[in-house]
Amino acid sequence: MNKVSRVTVQIIGGANVASILLMLLIGNADKVDPVVWPKLSNMGLFFPIVLAINIFFLVFWALVKVRMTIIPLLGFIVCYGPVRRYCPLNLPSTPPKGSIKVLSYNVYSYAGWEERDKPNAILQYIKRQDADIVCLQESSENEVGSVQVDSILGKVYEYKDTAKNKGDCMTIFSKYPILSKERIRYKSKGNMSCAFKLRVRHRDIIVVNNHLETTGLSLDDKEQFQQLVKGELGGRAVTRTSKWLINHLGRQTKKRAPEADAVARYIAYHSGVPMIVCGDFNDTPLSYAHRIISKGLVDCYVETGNGPGISYHRSRIYVRIDNILCTPDFKPYACKVDKSIKNSDHYPIMCWLKL
Structure with missing residues:
Protein backbone atom coordinates (compact mmCIF):
# COMPACT_ATOMS: atom_id res chain seq x y z
CA MET A 1 0.00 0.00 0.00
CA ASN A 2 1.51 3.35 -1.01
CA LYS A 3 1.66 6.46 1.12
CA VAL A 4 -1.39 8.12 -0.46
CA SER A 5 -3.60 5.09 0.06
CA ARG A 6 -2.43 4.79 3.67
CA VAL A 7 -3.39 8.40 4.31
CA THR A 8 -6.75 7.78 2.64
CA VAL A 9 -7.36 4.75 4.84
CA GLN A 10 -6.48 6.77 7.94
CA ILE A 11 -8.89 9.56 6.94
CA ILE A 12 -11.72 7.13 6.21
CA GLY A 13 -10.95 5.24 9.41
CA GLY A 14 -11.15 8.49 11.36
CA ALA A 15 -14.50 9.25 9.74
CA ASN A 16 -15.71 5.80 10.76
CA VAL A 17 -14.65 6.38 14.38
CA ALA A 18 -16.40 9.76 14.34
CA SER A 19 -19.60 8.12 13.03
CA ILE A 20 -19.45 5.58 15.87
CA LEU A 21 -19.09 8.32 18.47
CA LEU A 22 -22.07 10.07 16.89
CA MET A 23 -24.05 6.81 16.93
CA LEU A 24 -23.23 6.37 20.62
CA LEU A 25 -24.33 9.94 21.38
CA ILE A 26 -27.58 9.71 19.41
CA GLY A 27 -28.28 6.21 20.72
CA ASN A 28 -28.32 7.58 24.26
CA ALA A 29 -30.71 10.44 23.50
CA ASP A 30 -33.22 8.80 25.84
CA LYS A 31 -31.06 9.96 28.77
CA VAL A 32 -31.74 13.61 27.87
CA ASP A 33 -34.52 15.28 29.89
CA PRO A 34 -36.92 16.84 27.34
CA VAL A 35 -38.05 19.46 29.85
CA VAL A 36 -34.49 20.80 30.08
CA TRP A 37 -33.22 20.01 26.57
CA PRO A 38 -36.30 19.59 24.33
CA LYS A 39 -34.46 19.84 21.00
CA LEU A 40 -31.65 17.44 21.93
CA SER A 41 -34.12 14.88 23.27
CA ASN A 42 -35.24 14.11 19.70
CA MET A 43 -31.78 13.06 18.52
CA GLY A 44 -32.93 9.44 18.54
CA LEU A 45 -34.87 10.13 15.34
CA PHE A 46 -31.53 10.26 13.51
CA PHE A 47 -30.32 6.88 14.80
CA PRO A 48 -31.31 4.96 11.63
CA ILE A 49 -29.08 7.30 9.62
CA VAL A 50 -25.94 6.80 11.73
CA LEU A 51 -26.68 3.07 11.95
CA ALA A 52 -26.86 2.90 8.14
CA ILE A 53 -23.57 4.82 7.90
CA ASN A 54 -21.82 2.29 10.14
CA ILE A 55 -23.25 -0.58 8.08
CA PHE A 56 -21.90 1.15 4.96
CA PHE A 57 -18.44 1.36 6.56
CA LEU A 58 -18.60 -2.35 7.43
CA VAL A 59 -19.34 -3.26 3.81
CA PHE A 60 -16.73 -0.80 2.53
CA TRP A 61 -13.94 -2.19 4.73
CA ALA A 62 -14.94 -5.77 3.89
CA LEU A 63 -14.35 -4.96 0.22
CA VAL A 64 -11.32 -2.69 0.57
CA LYS A 65 -9.34 -3.68 3.70
CA VAL A 66 -10.77 -6.54 5.74
CA ARG A 67 -8.82 -5.98 8.94
CA MET A 68 -10.35 -2.49 9.21
CA THR A 69 -13.79 -4.07 9.67
CA ILE A 70 -12.81 -4.19 13.34
CA ILE A 71 -13.77 -0.50 13.59
CA PRO A 72 -17.48 -0.80 12.61
CA LEU A 73 -17.75 -4.14 14.43
CA LEU A 74 -16.49 -2.52 17.63
CA GLY A 75 -18.99 0.26 16.95
CA PHE A 76 -21.85 -2.24 16.98
CA ILE A 77 -20.55 -3.73 20.24
CA VAL A 78 -20.19 -0.33 21.92
CA CYS A 79 -23.68 0.69 20.73
CA TYR A 80 -25.26 -2.73 21.32
CA GLY A 81 -27.97 -1.38 23.64
CA PRO A 82 -29.47 1.25 21.32
CA VAL A 83 -28.94 -0.94 18.24
CA ARG A 84 -30.92 -3.76 19.86
CA ARG A 85 -33.68 -1.43 21.04
CA TYR A 86 -34.02 0.05 17.56
CA CYS A 87 -33.63 -3.12 15.50
CA PRO A 88 -33.73 -6.33 17.57
CA LEU A 89 -32.93 -9.73 16.11
CA ASN A 90 -34.36 -12.80 17.82
CA LEU A 91 -34.91 -16.46 17.08
CA PRO A 92 -38.55 -17.37 16.31
CA SER A 93 -40.59 -18.22 19.39
CA THR A 94 -43.76 -20.31 19.44
CA PRO A 95 -46.35 -19.25 22.03
CA PRO A 96 -47.15 -22.13 24.40
CA LYS A 97 -50.67 -23.31 25.06
CA GLY A 98 -52.54 -21.01 27.40
CA SER A 99 -50.75 -17.83 26.28
CA LEU A 217 -48.13 17.94 12.90
CA SER A 218 -50.97 19.13 10.67
CA LEU A 219 -51.55 17.81 7.15
CA ASP A 220 -49.74 20.87 5.78
CA ASP A 221 -46.81 20.25 8.14
CA LYS A 222 -46.57 16.65 6.98
CA GLU A 223 -46.72 17.77 3.36
CA GLN A 224 -43.78 20.11 3.99
CA PHE A 225 -41.90 17.28 5.66
CA GLN A 226 -42.50 15.08 2.60
CA GLN A 227 -41.14 17.83 0.36
CA LEU A 228 -38.10 18.14 2.63
CA VAL A 229 -37.42 14.39 2.45
CA LYS A 230 -37.86 14.35 -1.34
CA GLY A 231 -35.49 17.31 -1.76
CA GLU A 232 -38.19 19.47 -3.32
CA LEU A 233 -37.51 22.54 -1.15
CA GLY A 234 -35.06 25.32 -1.99
CA GLY A 235 -32.04 26.27 0.16
CA ARG A 236 -33.71 28.78 2.46
CA ALA A 237 -36.89 26.74 2.65
CA VAL A 238 -34.88 23.69 3.75
CA THR A 239 -33.26 25.67 6.58
CA ARG A 240 -36.51 27.30 7.63
CA THR A 241 -38.53 24.06 7.56
CA SER A 242 -35.81 22.08 9.37
Whole structure:
Protein backbone atom coordinates (compact mmCIF):
# COMPACT_ATOMS: atom_id res chain seq x y z
CA MET A 1 0.00 0.00 0.00
CA ASN A 2 1.51 3.35 -1.01
CA LYS A 3 1.66 6.46 1.12
CA VAL A 4 -1.39 8.12 -0.46
CA SER A 5 -3.60 5.09 0.06
CA ARG A 6 -2.43 4.79 3.67
CA VAL A 7 -3.39 8.40 4.31
CA THR A 8 -6.75 7.78 2.64
CA VAL A 9 -7.36 4.75 4.84
CA GLN A 10 -6.48 6.77 7.94
CA ILE A 11 -8.89 9.56 6.94
CA ILE A 12 -11.72 7.13 6.21
CA GLY A 13 -10.95 5.24 9.41
CA GLY A 14 -11.15 8.49 11.36
CA ALA A 15 -14.50 9.25 9.74
CA ASN A 16 -15.71 5.80 10.76
CA VAL A 17 -14.65 6.38 14.38
CA ALA A 18 -16.40 9.76 14.34
CA SER A 19 -19.60 8.12 13.03
CA ILE A 20 -19.45 5.58 15.87
CA LEU A 21 -19.09 8.32 18.47
CA LEU A 22 -22.07 10.07 16.89
CA MET A 23 -24.05 6.81 16.93
CA LEU A 24 -23.23 6.37 20.62
CA LEU A 25 -24.33 9.94 21.38
CA ILE A 26 -27.58 9.71 19.41
CA GLY A 27 -28.28 6.21 20.72
CA ASN A 28 -28.32 7.58 24.26
CA ALA A 29 -30.71 10.44 23.50
CA ASP A 30 -33.22 8.80 25.84
CA LYS A 31 -31.06 9.96 28.77
CA VAL A 32 -31.74 13.61 27.87
CA ASP A 33 -34.52 15.28 29.89
CA PRO A 34 -36.92 16.84 27.34
CA VAL A 35 -38.05 19.46 29.85
CA VAL A 36 -34.49 20.80 30.08
CA TRP A 37 -33.22 20.01 26.57
CA PRO A 38 -36.30 19.59 24.33
CA LYS A 39 -34.46 19.84 21.00
CA LEU A 40 -31.65 17.44 21.93
CA SER A 41 -34.12 14.88 23.27
CA ASN A 42 -35.24 14.11 19.70
CA MET A 43 -31.78 13.06 18.52
CA GLY A 44 -32.93 9.44 18.54
CA LEU A 45 -34.87 10.13 15.34
CA PHE A 46 -31.53 10.26 13.51
CA PHE A 47 -30.32 6.88 14.80
CA PRO A 48 -31.31 4.96 11.63
CA ILE A 49 -29.08 7.30 9.62
CA VAL A 50 -25.94 6.80 11.73
CA LEU A 51 -26.68 3.07 11.95
CA ALA A 52 -26.86 2.90 8.14
CA ILE A 53 -23.57 4.82 7.90
CA ASN A 54 -21.82 2.29 10.14
CA ILE A 55 -23.25 -0.58 8.08
CA PHE A 56 -21.90 1.15 4.96
CA PHE A 57 -18.44 1.36 6.56
CA LEU A 58 -18.60 -2.35 7.43
CA VAL A 59 -19.34 -3.26 3.81
CA PHE A 60 -16.73 -0.80 2.53
CA TRP A 61 -13.94 -2.19 4.73
CA ALA A 62 -14.94 -5.77 3.89
CA LEU A 63 -14.35 -4.96 0.22
CA VAL A 64 -11.32 -2.69 0.57
CA LYS A 65 -9.34 -3.68 3.70
CA VAL A 66 -10.77 -6.54 5.74
CA ARG A 67 -8.82 -5.98 8.94
CA MET A 68 -10.35 -2.49 9.21
CA THR A 69 -13.79 -4.07 9.67
CA ILE A 70 -12.81 -4.19 13.34
CA ILE A 71 -13.77 -0.50 13.59
CA PRO A 72 -17.48 -0.80 12.61
CA LEU A 73 -17.75 -4.14 14.43
CA LEU A 74 -16.49 -2.52 17.63
CA GLY A 75 -18.99 0.26 16.95
CA PHE A 76 -21.85 -2.24 16.98
CA ILE A 77 -20.55 -3.73 20.24
CA VAL A 78 -20.19 -0.33 21.92
CA CYS A 79 -23.68 0.69 20.73
CA TYR A 80 -25.26 -2.73 21.32
CA GLY A 81 -27.97 -1.38 23.64
CA PRO A 82 -29.47 1.25 21.32
CA VAL A 83 -28.94 -0.94 18.24
CA ARG A 84 -30.92 -3.76 19.86
CA ARG A 85 -33.68 -1.43 21.04
CA TYR A 86 -34.02 0.05 17.56
CA CYS A 87 -33.63 -3.12 15.50
CA PRO A 88 -33.73 -6.33 17.57
CA LEU A 89 -32.93 -9.73 16.11
CA ASN A 90 -34.36 -12.80 17.82
CA LEU A 91 -34.91 -16.46 17.08
CA PRO A 92 -38.55 -17.37 16.31
CA SER A 93 -40.59 -18.22 19.39
CA THR A 94 -43.76 -20.31 19.44
CA PRO A 95 -46.35 -19.25 22.03
CA PRO A 96 -47.15 -22.13 24.40
CA LYS A 97 -50.67 -23.31 25.06
CA GLY A 98 -52.54 -21.01 27.40
CA SER A 99 -50.75 -17.83 26.28
CA ILE A 100 -52.70 -14.57 26.26
CA LYS A 101 -52.80 -12.82 22.89
CA VAL A 102 -52.60 -9.03 23.22
CA LEU A 103 -53.27 -6.60 20.37
CA SER A 104 -52.59 -2.85 20.52
CA TYR A 105 -53.76 -0.67 17.65
CA ASN A 106 -54.22 3.03 16.95
CA VAL A 107 -57.27 2.64 14.73
CA TYR A 108 -57.51 6.22 13.41
CA SER A 109 -61.26 6.36 14.21
CA TYR A 110 -61.50 3.02 12.38
CA ALA A 111 -60.94 4.99 9.13
CA GLY A 112 -64.73 5.02 9.06
CA TRP A 113 -64.89 7.39 6.08
CA GLU A 114 -63.50 4.67 3.77
CA GLU A 115 -65.88 2.40 1.84
CA ARG A 116 -68.92 3.14 3.96
CA ASP A 117 -70.99 0.68 1.94
CA LYS A 118 -68.83 -2.25 3.10
CA PRO A 119 -68.14 -3.80 6.52
CA ASN A 120 -65.35 -1.81 8.17
CA ALA A 121 -61.93 -3.29 7.32
CA ILE A 122 -60.33 -2.48 10.69
CA LEU A 123 -63.19 -4.03 12.66
CA GLN A 124 -63.05 -7.13 10.47
CA TYR A 125 -59.29 -7.34 11.02
CA ILE A 126 -59.64 -7.14 14.82
CA LYS A 127 -62.32 -9.83 14.72
CA ARG A 128 -60.09 -12.15 12.65
CA GLN A 129 -57.14 -11.72 15.02
CA ASP A 130 -59.25 -13.07 17.88
CA ALA A 131 -56.89 -11.63 20.51
CA ASP A 132 -57.75 -12.12 24.16
CA ILE A 133 -57.12 -8.46 25.04
CA VAL A 134 -57.41 -5.61 22.53
CA CYS A 135 -56.27 -2.08 23.38
CA LEU A 136 -57.29 0.60 20.91
CA GLN A 137 -56.31 4.26 20.64
CA GLU A 138 -58.13 6.98 18.67
CA SER A 139 -61.15 4.70 18.83
CA SER A 140 -63.95 7.23 18.44
CA GLU A 141 -66.97 5.50 16.91
CA ASN A 142 -68.45 8.67 15.40
CA GLU A 143 -67.33 7.81 11.86
CA VAL A 144 -68.02 4.10 11.85
CA GLY A 145 -71.01 3.97 14.20
CA SER A 146 -71.31 2.15 17.52
CA VAL A 147 -73.90 -0.24 16.05
CA GLN A 148 -71.36 -1.61 13.56
CA VAL A 149 -68.62 -1.83 16.22
CA ASP A 150 -70.83 -3.78 18.61
CA SER A 151 -72.34 -6.00 15.91
CA ILE A 152 -68.90 -7.13 14.70
CA LEU A 153 -66.83 -7.25 17.89
CA GLY A 154 -69.64 -7.90 20.35
CA LYS A 155 -69.79 -11.48 19.07
CA VAL A 156 -66.14 -12.03 20.04
CA TYR A 157 -65.76 -9.97 23.21
CA GLU A 158 -68.04 -10.16 26.21
CA TYR A 159 -66.32 -7.23 27.92
CA LYS A 160 -65.72 -3.71 26.62
CA ASP A 161 -64.86 -0.39 28.25
CA THR A 162 -63.89 3.06 27.02
CA ALA A 163 -62.19 6.19 28.29
CA LYS A 164 -62.52 9.65 26.79
CA ASN A 165 -60.67 12.94 27.04
CA LYS A 166 -62.23 15.66 24.91
CA GLY A 167 -61.65 14.53 21.32
CA ASP A 168 -59.64 11.42 22.20
CA CYS A 169 -61.07 8.01 22.93
CA MET A 170 -59.52 4.68 23.85
CA THR A 171 -61.21 1.31 24.11
CA ILE A 172 -60.41 -2.08 25.57
CA PHE A 173 -62.07 -5.30 24.41
CA SER A 174 -61.48 -8.35 26.56
CA LYS A 175 -62.43 -11.98 26.86
CA TYR A 176 -61.74 -11.62 30.58
CA PRO A 177 -63.89 -9.66 33.06
CA ILE A 178 -63.03 -5.96 33.38
CA LEU A 179 -63.26 -5.16 37.08
CA SER A 180 -62.49 -1.43 37.11
CA LYS A 181 -60.73 1.41 35.32
CA GLU A 182 -58.69 4.40 36.47
CA ARG A 183 -57.46 7.40 34.52
CA ILE A 184 -53.78 8.13 35.09
CA ARG A 185 -53.80 11.82 35.85
CA TYR A 186 -51.64 14.15 33.84
CA LYS A 187 -52.20 17.45 32.08
CA SER A 188 -53.14 17.06 28.41
CA LYS A 189 -55.58 18.73 26.05
CA GLY A 190 -56.53 15.55 24.25
CA ASN A 191 -54.35 12.58 25.13
CA MET A 192 -54.57 10.13 28.00
CA SER A 193 -53.58 6.90 29.71
CA CYS A 194 -56.04 4.59 31.41
CA ALA A 195 -55.49 1.54 33.63
CA PHE A 196 -58.00 -1.32 33.46
CA LYS A 197 -58.07 -4.07 36.07
CA LEU A 198 -58.92 -7.49 34.60
CA ARG A 199 -59.55 -10.88 36.18
CA VAL A 200 -57.50 -13.41 34.22
CA ARG A 201 -57.82 -17.03 35.33
CA HIS A 202 -58.37 -16.20 39.00
CA ARG A 203 -55.63 -13.55 39.02
CA ASP A 204 -56.03 -9.79 38.84
CA ILE A 205 -53.85 -8.00 36.32
CA ILE A 206 -53.63 -4.37 35.20
CA VAL A 207 -53.64 -3.30 31.56
CA VAL A 208 -52.46 0.27 30.95
CA ASN A 209 -53.57 1.67 27.59
CA ASN A 210 -51.67 4.80 26.50
CA HIS A 211 -52.02 7.50 23.88
CA LEU A 212 -49.33 10.02 24.76
CA GLU A 213 -48.92 13.55 23.39
CA THR A 214 -48.93 13.57 19.59
CA THR A 215 -46.37 15.23 17.35
CA GLY A 216 -49.01 17.86 16.60
CA LEU A 217 -48.13 17.94 12.90
CA SER A 218 -50.97 19.13 10.67
CA LEU A 219 -51.55 17.81 7.15
CA ASP A 220 -49.74 20.87 5.78
CA ASP A 221 -46.81 20.25 8.14
CA LYS A 222 -46.57 16.65 6.98
CA GLU A 223 -46.72 17.77 3.36
CA GLN A 224 -43.78 20.11 3.99
CA PHE A 225 -41.90 17.28 5.66
CA GLN A 226 -42.50 15.08 2.60
CA GLN A 227 -41.14 17.83 0.36
CA LEU A 228 -38.10 18.14 2.63
CA VAL A 229 -37.42 14.39 2.45
CA LYS A 230 -37.86 14.35 -1.34
CA GLY A 231 -35.49 17.31 -1.76
CA GLU A 232 -38.19 19.47 -3.32
CA LEU A 233 -37.51 22.54 -1.15
CA GLY A 234 -35.06 25.32 -1.99
CA GLY A 235 -32.04 26.27 0.16
CA ARG A 236 -33.71 28.78 2.46
CA ALA A 237 -36.89 26.74 2.65
CA VAL A 238 -34.88 23.69 3.75
CA THR A 239 -33.26 25.67 6.58
CA ARG A 240 -36.51 27.30 7.63
CA THR A 241 -38.53 24.06 7.56
CA SER A 242 -35.81 22.08 9.37
CA LYS A 243 -35.52 24.65 12.17
CA TRP A 244 -39.28 24.84 12.57
CA LEU A 245 -39.60 21.05 12.66
CA ILE A 246 -36.87 20.65 15.30
CA ASN A 247 -38.40 23.37 17.49
CA HIS A 248 -41.93 22.00 17.09
CA LEU A 249 -41.00 18.39 17.88
CA GLY A 250 -39.02 19.65 20.88
CA ARG A 251 -42.10 21.43 22.26
CA GLN A 252 -44.23 18.30 21.85
CA THR A 253 -41.59 16.08 23.46
CA LYS A 254 -41.45 18.49 26.39
CA LYS A 255 -45.22 18.05 26.85
CA ARG A 256 -44.93 14.27 26.58
CA ALA A 257 -42.26 13.93 29.28
CA PRO A 258 -44.51 14.62 32.32
CA GLU A 259 -47.13 12.28 30.84
CA ALA A 260 -44.52 9.51 30.70
CA ASP A 261 -43.43 10.38 34.25
CA ALA A 262 -47.02 10.00 35.47
CA VAL A 263 -47.38 6.58 33.82
CA ALA A 264 -44.04 5.48 35.29
CA ARG A 265 -45.15 6.56 38.77
CA TYR A 266 -48.39 4.59 38.39
CA ILE A 267 -46.44 1.49 37.35
CA ALA A 268 -44.04 1.84 40.28
CA TYR A 269 -46.91 2.38 42.76
CA HIS A 270 -48.54 -0.88 41.62
CA SER A 271 -45.32 -2.87 41.78
CA GLY A 272 -46.02 -6.54 42.42
CA VAL A 273 -49.19 -6.63 40.30
CA PRO A 274 -48.89 -8.38 36.92
CA MET A 275 -49.15 -5.57 34.38
CA ILE A 276 -49.33 -5.06 30.62
CA VAL A 277 -48.48 -1.57 29.36
CA CYS A 278 -49.23 -0.84 25.74
CA GLY A 279 -50.34 1.78 23.26
CA ASP A 280 -49.20 4.65 21.11
CA PHE A 281 -46.33 6.43 22.87
CA ASN A 282 -45.81 8.83 19.95
CA ASP A 283 -42.09 8.46 20.58
CA THR A 284 -39.34 6.14 19.38
CA PRO A 285 -37.61 3.29 21.24
CA LEU A 286 -34.69 5.69 21.82
CA SER A 287 -36.72 8.33 23.62
CA TYR A 288 -37.12 9.57 27.17
CA ALA A 289 -40.79 8.53 27.21
CA HIS A 290 -40.01 4.95 26.23
CA ARG A 291 -37.10 4.65 28.67
CA ILE A 292 -38.94 6.05 31.68
CA ILE A 293 -42.10 3.99 31.12
CA SER A 294 -40.29 0.74 30.34
CA LYS A 295 -38.07 0.89 33.44
CA GLY A 296 -38.43 -2.46 35.20
CA LEU A 297 -40.62 -3.82 32.37
CA VAL A 298 -39.95 -6.15 29.46
CA ASP A 299 -40.24 -4.63 25.99
CA CYS A 300 -41.98 -7.49 24.20
CA TYR A 301 -40.86 -6.38 20.75
CA VAL A 302 -37.20 -6.01 21.73
CA GLU A 303 -37.35 -9.36 23.53
CA THR A 304 -39.06 -11.39 20.77
CA GLY A 305 -39.49 -9.23 17.65
CA ASN A 306 -37.30 -8.73 14.59
CA GLY A 307 -36.26 -5.68 12.60
CA PRO A 308 -37.11 -2.02 13.17
CA GLY A 309 -40.83 -2.84 13.48
CA ILE A 310 -42.11 0.34 11.87
CA SER A 311 -45.61 1.00 13.22
CA TYR A 312 -46.33 4.53 11.92
CA HIS A 313 -46.20 4.68 8.14
CA ARG A 314 -47.74 7.84 6.69
CA SER A 315 -46.31 11.05 5.19
CA ARG A 316 -42.85 9.47 4.78
CA ILE A 317 -42.55 9.23 8.56
CA TYR A 318 -41.51 5.68 9.42
CA VAL A 319 -41.01 4.98 13.13
CA ARG A 320 -41.92 2.42 15.80
CA ILE A 321 -44.03 4.32 18.29
CA ASP A 322 -46.49 1.58 19.29
CA ASN A 323 -45.50 -0.75 22.10
CA ILE A 324 -46.40 -3.72 24.25
CA LEU A 325 -44.52 -3.93 27.56
CA CYS A 326 -45.07 -6.26 30.50
CA THR A 327 -43.85 -6.98 34.00
CA PRO A 328 -41.56 -10.01 34.48
CA ASP A 329 -44.64 -11.96 35.64
CA PHE A 330 -45.25 -12.59 31.94
CA LYS A 331 -43.03 -14.26 29.36
CA PRO A 332 -43.53 -12.74 25.88
CA TYR A 333 -43.57 -14.66 22.60
CA ALA A 334 -43.64 -13.75 18.91
CA CYS A 335 -44.23 -10.01 19.16
CA LYS A 336 -44.72 -8.44 15.74
CA VAL A 337 -45.97 -5.39 13.90
CA ASP A 338 -48.53 -6.51 11.32
CA LYS A 339 -48.21 -4.61 8.03
CA SER A 340 -50.99 -6.50 6.29
CA ILE A 341 -53.61 -3.84 7.06
CA LYS A 342 -52.99 -0.24 5.98
CA ASN A 343 -56.31 1.53 6.63
CA SER A 344 -54.98 3.36 9.70
CA ASP A 345 -51.84 5.50 9.76
CA HIS A 346 -50.53 2.95 12.29
CA TYR A 347 -49.92 -0.75 11.96
CA PRO A 348 -51.16 -2.95 14.84
CA ILE A 349 -48.67 -4.58 17.20
CA MET A 350 -49.41 -7.94 18.82
CA CYS A 351 -47.79 -10.38 21.20
CA TRP A 352 -48.50 -13.55 23.15
CA LEU A 353 -47.88 -13.50 26.90
CA LYS A 354 -47.63 -16.49 29.20
CA LEU A 355 -48.62 -15.68 32.79
